[in-house]
Amino acid sequence: MFKSIDNIDMQVQGTAAVAAPSLPSSLPETMVTKEKIAEWREYLAEIDWVPDLGMDIGSPAWFRGLVTLVALSGFAISCLPDFGPIAGHRADALSGYRADQARSQMIAPLAYGSDTGIRMAATDAVRPLAESPERPSIELVATLGRGDSLRRVLQRAGVASNEAAQANDLISGAVSLGDIKPGTKIDVILGRRPAKNQARPLDQLAFRARFDLNLEILRDGDRLKLNRKPIRVDDTPLRIKGTVGSSLYRSARAAGAPSDAVQKYLQVIGSKMSVSRDIRSTDEFDIILSYRRAETGEVEVGDLIYAGLDRGGKPAAQMLKWQSGGRTNWFEASGVGQSNGELARPTNGRITSSYGMRRHPILRYKRMHSGMDFGGGYGAPIYAVTDGTVVHAGRKGGFGNYVRLQHGGGLASGYGHMSRIAVSNGRRVRKGQIIGYIGSTGLSTGPHLHYELYRGGRTINPRSVKFVERAQLGGRELRNFKGQLQKLQRVEPGAALTTLKSASAQAEPEREINRLNKPLAS
Incomplete structure (x- = not known):
């Protein structure tokens, strides 16, 4: 049996070395060998091979631990792998067809031609070009800036001055250039030029001139031809109704009304009654906005054209935006309105x-x-x-x-x-x-x-x-006013948000020029 740890510590501290066990010589040789092995095992087990080197510095036990540390460290170092180069088979350099085939499958940097793939590999049959060839056409997008002119935009895009002037005249004959909004994207295709010292000819130009109109310019021989492409637009007004609740503004916004339209509605209704005192939580607001949507999917939300307030199913306020005498004013349902003033x-x-x-x-x-x-x-x-x-x-x-x-x-x-x-x-x-x-x-x-x-x-x-100054509509103008008021009141809330089907069977394009360049179905 092994001695306890306390006895081992006492033995290490009390004696400089543990004496090796001795056996009587009168026992048989086999029994002596087994007893000796057992004695040595017990002896070796009692020795502390890894003592704390921070204690009893200089003692035999401390030196024994130092020897153990050095031996283990040397063994670990001897097991480190070799970081030298790995020996490999030296192959002969490729030449001829094999070299071309290997080159075609590598990825070379731009400085060395960047040729990738067997079809692009340079062989002895390749001859350098005297000059780089030009692209047959260039497609680009020009943007009309605020205060900029269409002619200058086309010239900056690379269109020759005479063709830019011709395109400007064609477009101005179809639509007022002032109606083209800043930020309009103009798709331009320039064709092949006969010489490098000449400007590329304008082959095609397309853009959205108005919400309801696309314009396209195509080359027809030596001249340019303008094509008008009308876009079907639905003008059904957007009507939003709901209960006032605890806050008219928050209720109208939650119903989908834009913030500026709600603020304008509060101003118009506030001219007839106090918004904070006269409007009840059970009242219903009635907001109608001008609204346009094109068959291509675009939407334009316009200004407030009607502001109403219903109480108990009956109108408490009805205000309609109406133009009279060259001025636009808000009029009550009776035809009485006010012009600007303090x-x-x-x-x-x-x-x-x-x-x-x-x-x-x-x-x-x-x-x-x-x-x-x-x-x-x-x-x-x-x-x-x-x-x-x-x-x-x-x-x-x-x-x-x-x-x-x-x-x-x-x-x-x-x-x-x-x-x-x-x-x-x-x-x-x-x-x-x-x-x-x-x-x-x-x-x-x-x-x-x-x-x-x-x-x-x-x-x-x-x-x-x-x-x-108070304004009062009368006669035919009053009849037209009331007819428009009745027409708006017949509009169902949310009717303008229904799906508008395109008049054509073609898919709706992201840009006009993309639609024009689509290949025809076989």
């Missing part, structure tokens, strides 16, 4: 006296007239020029019955000589709301409205701020 007209009467120095009709001397006078019948309504708060409603010296409104941005307005006041102090009024009626109270020679405008507490000329 302030509403305070009354419908004509202007009888302007802002500035004048002779007072009662006091009989010249003094500053700090406002504008509007004529009108007794009891005619007076309107608030814009949203504001009533800061004075009552008698005020020579103004008689007087109302003053405070607006945002330091702007205020005053209305004098009223026969009756229709608002009270502290009340919030809306643009166009009736605040009183024309009269002749105070220093007045007859029924009229004295209107003043203040900025920063001082009077300014009311003419410096443009009035909003």
